[in-house]
Amino acid sequence: MAKDFDRIVDVAIVGAGIVGLGHALAAVDRGLSVHVVDRTSRPNGSTIRNFGHACISVQSGAAQVYADRSRQLWLRLRDEAGLWMRDGGGYVAARADDELRALSEFAARRPTSVEMIGADDTARLTGAASAVGGAHLLDDLQLNPREAAGQIVAYLESRGVTFAFATAVRTIRSGRLHTTRGRIGADQIVVAVNYDVDQLFPDLSAAYGVRRCGLDMMRVRIPGLTAPLAGPVLTGWSMLRYSGFATAPSLEAVRERLWAGDPEFRALDINQMYTQLPDGTVIVGDTHYRDDAIAPFQSEGSFDALLRGTADFFGQPASTLEVVERWQGVYAVAPEEFLVEEPLDGVHVVSVTTGIGMTTGLGLADRVLSEIYEPVGV
Numbered sequence: 001m002a003k004d005f006d007r008i009v010d011v012a013i014v015g016a017g018i019v020g021l022g023h024a025l026a027a028v029d030r031g032l033s034v035h036v037v038d039r040t041s042r043p044n045g046s047t048i049r050n051f052g053h054a055c056i057s058v059q060s061g062a063a064q065v066y067a068d069r070s071r072q073l074w075l076r077l078r079d080e081a082g083l084w085m086r087d088g089g090g091y092v093a094a095r096a097d098d099e100l101r102a103l104s105e106f107a108a109r110r111p112t113s114v115e116m117i118g119a120d121d122t123a124r125l126t127g128a129a130s131a132v133g134g135a136h137l138l139d140d141l142q143l144n145p146r147e148a149a150g151q152i153v154a155y156l157e158s159r160g161v162t163f164a165f166a167t168a169v170r171t172i173r174s175g176r177l178h179t180t181r182g183r184i185g186a187d188q189i190v191v192a193v194n195y196d197v198d199q200l201f202p203d204l205s206a207a208y209g210v211r212r213c214g215l216d217m218m219r220v221r222i223p224g225l226t227a228p229l230a231g232p233v234l235t236g237w238s239m240l241r242y243s244g245f246a247t248a249p250s251l252e253a254v255r256e257r258l259w260a261g262d263p264e265f266r267a268l269d270i271n272q273m274y275t276q277l278p279d280g281t282v283i284v285g286d287t288h289y290r291d292d293a294i295a296p297f298q299s300e301g302s303f304d305a306l307l308r309g310t311a312d313f314f315g316q317p318a319s320t321l322e323v324v325e326r327w328q329g330v331y332a333v334a335p336e337e338f339l340v341e342e343p344l345d346g347v348h349v350v351s352v353t354t355g356i357g358m359t360t361g362l363g364l365a366d367r368v369l370s371e372i373y374e375p376v377g378v
């Protein structure tokens with residue numbers, strides 16, 4: 001070993017969230033030696049705080065390409081790393097005629113990945129108290145975000161990837177990393193630190209307009225739910241967010257009606273959606289607030305609004321909902337959906353700068369490694 005370094009590898013990765021782990025998978029698949037450094041003692045960032053919804057069927061453009069590739073890789077990880085997964089697709093519940101029209105327009109352009117379903121089936125599969133119809137998003141997957149990253153770490157270790165947790169990266173130069181536990185030499189370095197790109201590469205972060213988005217989340221037991229949710233459930237509010245819906249001509253009518261009808265949801269920028277964990281509890285979210293630093297003080301009003309929406313959606317009295325947990329998530333946001341740059345030779349900065357990293361991160365990582373090395377199959 002060269003005396004200047006404590007460790008030398010082909011690829012060093014900063015960040016053990018889904019984006020960093022995706023790069024580790026892509027690198028080890030190419031027969032490379034890989035070392036991952038993360039400053040926390042286990043994955044603890046956005047990757048464990050989300051819904052676990054790989055919303056493959058509602059993307060567009062580059063995000064769609066990365067999502068489709070991610071889907072293949074998630075399925076492989078299910079089999080090889082033993083991940084829990086629901087692979088029967090996701091659902092959108094339309095609760096007004098304009099939502100159903102916009103959904104039909106969306107589905108008409110995606111005949112292989114979206115199927116319209118009737119009102120009764122929508123209510124049965126999503127738990128919605130009332131629905132005028134819905135869509136089945138055939139390619140969507142659901143992971144358990146609390147377990148998946150840890151299981152992927154264990155799987156990658158079994159394939160020879162080494163990890164240094166509780167180790168912060170302080171400076172990065174071409175071919176070397178300085179960490180709080182020594183120096184690492186690497187041919188290629190991937191920096192997958194989500195919003196903390198502004199700490200390690202402040203000029204690049206500023207050029208991309210990267211900021212932080214804070215989100216309020218809860219986990220709720222809903223005793224009145226008589227059947228499990230068949231998959232992740234999106235609502236009309238979700239249709240306003242995901243790029244795949246953007247060109248539906250009726251979407252504007254949906255937006256105007258929802259914004260006028262619920263100014264509180266609009267002000268909190270809520271994406272009303274639900275995923276059910278294996279223990280039956282339901283992840284409920286989420287609000288959105290953007291800033292350079294996210295205040296840790298979560299407003300009780302946000303949680304009241306989320307519970308009000310949940311009671312209304314499932315037709316349950318709010319007093320029967322049992323809140324199990326509340327938490328705050330944070331992810332990077334910027335005008336572009338992805339930040340992929342090589343600011344120094346062999347140093348690749350990769351961040352998903354909107355809330356779709358579970359959907360796209362694995363595929364994006366595979367693309368980055370394919371451009372440095374060779375593409376590989378699934």
Ligand SMILES: Cc1cc2nc3c(=O)[nH]c(=O)nc-3n(C[C@H](O)[C@H](O)[C@H](O)COP(=O)(O)OP(=O)(O)OC[C@H]3O[C@@H](n4cnc5c(N)ncnc54)[C@H](O)[C@@H]3O)c2cc1C
Nearest residue numbers: 015017018019039045046047050051169329356357358359
């Ligand atoms: C509440 C919420 C709900 C979401 N829902 C969904 C969803 O349903 N579907 C979906 O597709 N996406 C969703 N997302 C987005 C998704 O979770 C993120 O896009 C994704 O997890 C980002 O992964 P990452 O690896 O970039 O970040 P992270 O998981 O945050 O990992 C970054 C890692 O970098 C480490 N790090 C930072 N700086 C340093 C340093 N200097 N040295 C060493 N380590 C460092 C951190 O410790 C951290 O572990 C949601 C996000 C949130 C917060």
